[in-house]
Amino acid sequence: MSEFKKTDRTTITRLAKRASYNKETIYAILDEALYCTLAFVLNGGPVQIPTGFCRIGDTLYIHGSVGSTYMRELAEKKLPVCLCVTCLDGLVLARSAFHHSINYRSVVMFSKPERITDEAELYRVLEVFTNKMQPGRWDDVRKPTTAEWKATMVLAFPIEEISAKIRTGPPVDDEEDYTLDVWAGTVPLVIERKTPVTDPRLKEGVSIPSYL
Amino acid sequence: MSEFKKTDRTTITRLAKRASYNKETIYAILDEALYCTLAFVLNGGPVQIPTGFCRIGDTLYIHGSVGSTYMRELAEKKLPVCLCVTCLDGLVLARSAFHHSINYRSVVMFSKPERITDEAELYRVLEVFTNKMQPGRWDDVRKPTTAEWKATMVLAFPIEEISAKIRTGPPVDDEEDYTLDVWAGTVPLVIERKTPVTDPRLKEGVSIPSYL
Numbered sequence: 001m002s003e004f005k006k007t008d009r010t011t012i013t014r015l016a017k018r019a020s021y022n023k024e025t026i027y028a029i030l031d032e033a034l035y036c037t038l039a040f041v042l043n044g045g046p047v048q049i050p051t052g053f054c055r056i057g058d059t060l061y062i063h064g065s066v067g068s069t070y071m072r073e074l075a076e077k078k079l080p081v082c083l084c085v086t087c088l089d090g091l092v093l094a095r096s097a098f099h100h101s102i103n104y105r106s107v108v109m110f111s112k113p114e115r116i117t118d119e120a121e122l123y124r125v126l127e128v129f130t131n132k133m134q135p136g137r138w139d140d141v142r143k144p145t146t147a148e149w150k151a152t153m154v155l156a157f158p159i160e161e162i163s164a165k166i167r168t169g170p171p172v173d174d175e176e177d178y179t180l181d182v183w184a185g186t187v188p189l190v191i192e193r194k195t196p197v198t199d200p201r202l203k204e205g206v207s208i209p210s211y212l
Numbered sequence: 213m214s215e216f217k218k219t220d221r222t223t224i225t226r227l228a229k230r231a232s233y234n235k236e237t238i239y240a241i242l243d244e245a246l247y248c249t250l251a252f253v254l255n256g257g258p259v260q261i262p263t264g265f266c267r268i269g270d271t272l273y274i275h276g277s278v279g280s281t282y283m284r285e286l287a288e289k290k291l292p293v294c295l296c297v298t299c300l301d302g303l304v305l306a307r308s309a310f311h312h313s314i315n316y317r318s319v320v321m322f323s324k325p326e327r328i329t330d331e332a333e334l335y336r337v338l339e340v341f342t343n344k345m346q347p348g349r350w351d352d353v354r355k356p357t358t359a360e361w362k363a364t365m366v367l368a369f370p371i372e373e374i375s376a377k378i379r380t381g382p383p384v385d386d387e388e389d390y391t392l393d394v395w396a397g398t399v400p401l402v403i404e405r406k407t408p409v410t411d412p413r414l415k416e417g418v419s420i421p422s423y424l
Contacts (some may be wrong), residue, residue, distance in 0.1 A: 034401075036317075050298040142394065
């Protein structure tokens with residue numbers, strides 16, 4: 001199992017036992033999460049936006065419109081970014097207010113963008129992007145036209161400077177609090193996919209695909 | 213219905229029809245979300261971390277350990293922050309790859325921290341924090357001791373410069389694609405609270421509270 005090299009920026013000092021630099025662990029979090037927040041510096045101040053993303057090998061990709069101001073800023077100036085991904089796993093209800101917590105898996109990454117112009121890589125990214133959102137989807141849909149390709153900007157971020165922070169398990173209370181008559185435990189949180197809602201304009205006779 | 217004043221930083225130019233500056237709309241998103249990501253600038257570069265938060269009136273609060281490096285940096289330097297909250301509502305599966313999207317409600321806010329030292333305000337914040345995570349919880353638990361108060365830092369962020377971006381509804385395809393034999397619609401996403409998991413060290417005879 002390979003580990004990412006710690007840097008000053010990715011070394012977790014607070015609750016360091018929750019830290020992970022393990023590649024498999026980190027990639028599993030990235031592949032599960034449906035969006036990230038992307039932070040960068042604009043006019044000296046912090047800015048962030050939520051956006052979809054996908055991973056192929058050791059590269060993380062986002063996409064957006066070529067008309068998007070921030071995508072252009074990122075691409076042209078190759079602005080340093082900090083990217084964050086969080087999976088919420090549960091509420092941690094302790095006996096004391098102080099020890100309440102959250103079970104989570106989060107990833108923080110520092111990187112710089114490179115605009116992708118190679119058509120084969122662009123195509124591959126959009127395929128992985130679409131199938132990450134809904135496995136099996138890409139084969140079903142109308143593929144991008146040349147005009148759509150040209151309207152889409154894809155930015156690649158090398159995955160090198162990255163760490164995860166993870167909390168699991170029951171609450172940890174002060175020893176003397178375990179005798180209190182207070183229920184304690186966790187409430188698992190899960191993102192559930194509910195029954196699909198058919199587009200009111202769906203063509204008659206088209207049935208729902210098996211992957212849904 | 214009051215509206216937040218737009219600034220250069222909060223005016224949404226891309227897909228502006230998805231923008232909202234409405235206070236009720238924005239506060240509903242803040243009150244539903246269990247965490248935010250907080251971005252700031254450190255040594256000239258962007259940094260962000262996920263953290264819990266709550267809102268009381270027109271102020272947003274985060275808390276952390278007084279030993280936390282970033283909490284101290286924020287408090288001492290009153291660093292400008294950009295804060296982001298996102299609720300995922302569904303996958304939007306269009307007939308074309310290009311028009312795939314996500315239904316979401318996100319909020320982006322710019323502000324500066326002020327450390328709270330008034331004990332009554334600290335107490336109120338921790339109560340709202342705890343009850344936001346699990347309504348009804350505060351009345352049940354052991355309240356913070358003086359030592360715990362002193363170990364907890366609470367930062368207040370005035371809510372003034374803020375906007376929301378919201379997408380709802382079915383996919384929007386190119387007119388000519390509506391005749392394709394491709395299923396289209398949305399897959400709603402919901403964060404579900406699952407059956408509580410009792411702490412293995414729970415005192416015998418303590419039953420699960422009614423609010424769970």
